[in-house]
Each structure stands twice: as structure tokens, then as C-alpha cells.
Amino acid sequence: MAPASLIDTDSKFDPDDLELRDAVRSFCDNRFRPGVSEWYETGEFPVREAARELGGLGVLGMHLTGYGCAGSSAMAYGLACLELEAVDSGLRSLVSVQGSLAMFAIWKWGSEEQKAHWLPRMARGEAIGCFGLTEPDFGSNPGGMRTFARRDGDDWVLNGNKMWITNGSVADVAIVWAQTSPQGDASGIRGFVVPTDTAGFSAPQIKHKLSLRASVTSELVLDEVRLPAAAVLPGAAGLRGPLTCLNEARFGIVFGALGAARDCLETTIRYSREREVFGRPLAGYQLTQAKLADMTLELEKGMLLAIRLGELKDGGGLKPEQISLGKLNSTREALEIARGCRTILGAAGITGEFPVMRHANNLESVLTYEGTSEIHQLSIARAITGHAAFN
Incomplete structure (x- = not known):
């Protein structure tokens, strides 16, 4: 089974x-x-x-x-x-x-x-997009962004840097969030649709990663990028714009991370049945079975939570703190499952012959992006205590 x-x-x-x-x-x-x-x-x-x-x-x-x-x-x-x-x-x-x-x-x-x-x-996949919110000095606190958009006649001129941007170097269009208020008020944050062939836009790829290596990650550099007024996302004002988008992505991670966990667990179960230790299959030992049972339990619990969140989202009633519950649980437990599976595979678990170490390395990034575990803990705690501890 x-x-x-x-x-x-x-x-x-x-x-x-x-x-x-x-x-x-x-x-x-x-x-x-x-x-x-x-x-x-x-x-x-x-x-x-x-x-x-x-x-x-x-x-x-x-x-x-x-x-x-x-x-x-x-x-x-x-x-x-x-x-x-x-x-x-x-x-x-x-x-x-x-x-x-x-x-x-x-x-x-x-x-x-x-x-x-x-x-x-x-x-259709004919045009690729990326999403520029995170900056070198502002990840969990996007409201502090330094990328600035100033008016110049009817145009906007953008300057700044975005960091850790998936698809950045291959994108045809970048959604870039920038501050428009000289006072730095969060209400001044606006979104811009930036064709990547615009003068002053560049996206050097980030190399030498130890995680998410089968993925393009880049920095976005905006040097006097001039855009028409029509480039502004008219419906977005303040942090609500980008944060709403992040919640969409976080929902996918709730399910996605469990896919990595499932692949690790299924791989490890097959290996444990075939690998003989002291004359019998590794799967026949109590310590191995205890690990597999505990990991299966966490995978099933994670699926039940993901399904419930899916029901809420399809019903139009999913709240940010509920997404935080799912993102925190799925990423944290998936990473623990990957690590646990690696111990059963032993030395074989660190090779590319099996996907377990690759999943574990990737999940270290998934644990962090779209909100770190600590940020999601604070989001959950704010909902249950009524007190915000972000600052």
C-alpha cells in the first residue's frame, strides 16, 4: 500500500x-x-x-x-x-x-x-514572467524596500535591485514592486509591468547554489528604467498587492512540499524492501519500520490539512493565517521526512542515484521562501493572540 x-x-x-x-x-x-x-x-x-x-x-x-x-x-x-x-x-x-x-x-x-x-x-508558456519583490536587504520586511519609482512627466523611472528572483534571467516580463513615496510609506508601494527588454533592465543569474539547482534564480537590476504610465498595475496600492500574490503562491507550496515528501518516502520504502542487512530486508527491522510509520503519519496529516485548505479556498473563505498553517506544516514536515529517509538510505542517500538528498536540499529553500517559518509562526500567533510581534 x-x-x-x-x-x-x-x-x-x-x-x-x-x-x-x-x-x-x-x-x-x-x-x-x-x-x-x-x-x-x-x-x-x-x-x-x-x-x-x-x-x-x-x-x-x-x-x-x-x-x-x-x-x-x-x-x-x-x-x-x-x-x-x-x-x-x-x-x-x-x-x-x-x-x-x-x-x-x-x-x-x-x-x-x-x-x-x-x-x-x-x-501558453510563450512568455515567461518573474516577480520582483524581495531585495538584498529586505526579505521578510518588504515594506522597507529601497527600489524607487519616481514620476518624470507622464512616465515612471525605476531604480533599485531585487534578489532571489525565480525565472529572472529568462523572463519576458517582470512584475516589479517599488516605493513611490519619498517618505517611504507602505501605502506608496506600487506594482509595475516591466518588459525585460526595456533599457536599463538586467537580470544576472545567481550561480553556485546548493539548493534549487534545477531552477533559474537571478538578481534584477533596474537602472533608470523608464516606463509609461500604462505600466502601473492600476488595482494595486500598498503591500496588499504583493502580499495577496504571495498567498496564492503559498497555497501551491502547501501541496507541493508534500509531493517532495511523498517521493522521498516512496523511494525509501522501495529501497528498504530491496536492501538486505544482516541477512534480511532493511524494511523488516523495527527501527526502520518506526521511522517509516512516523513519516507516513506526518505525510497523511499534512495531506488532510492541505485538503481542508483547498476546500476553504474553493469556497472563497481562505484566510492568510490559515495559509500560514499549511505552509509552515508542509515545508517543515517535508524537510523532516526527507532527512529521515536519508538516514534509512544510509550512504546511498547522498548520491544522485536517489532523489532524497536533492529534495532535502531544495526543501531548505522552500522552507524559507514565500515567508520563512518564523514569519508564518508569527502570523499564526497574531491570529490566536491578537498581538502582532513582527516589529
């Missing part, structure tokens, strides 16, 4: 959602799994080719409606993220940044002209 089926979580999903999940799993297993270990080792990933194929599969912006997007349920999107991350966190990050950050920002806050121009091409 598979570890994720002990309590029959499949019965909680609609048949259409399961059909889509199975299609994504089959496609990713056939197209991406055979090459992901090499991509991770070389630190390269065929982003443009992958984006077009994932666009053809229908998963880019799949939970959005109109403009060539599928309009799928939140639950279906979560299951797709789970299957993508079961192959590699970098693959899910590509889809998440494209659909839940860049596309969602345009879909939620953009003008009709911006939507019509960008969303259909992004849904």
Missing part, C-alpha cells in the same frame, strides 16, 4: 481533479524525471522549453479564469503542484512563479490592456 493512501485521501477529490492530477504525474514522470538529476547536478534547466510544454499541459495559471487560462479549482491546482514538486521543487517553482505570482498579479490587479497582452501568451 502506498504511504499516501492509508486513509484514502483520494476520496476527498473530484474525479476531474484526480484525472488532471494523474495527467500531470504521468507527463512529469515521462518528460522531466529522467533528466532532473542531471539538471540539478549541472545547475541548468531548460526553462523556455519546459514552459511551452507545461503551457500545452494547461497548468500555467490554471486556477485563473479567462485569457486562455483553464479556470481549474484550487484543489486541482494544489494536486498539480504536488505532482510537479514530486519531481523537483524547481519545476513547481517555475509553475508557481509564472501562474501564482506574475500572472496572478496581472490578472488580479492589472488593466484590461495588460491582461489581454500578457496572460494568453503566459498561459
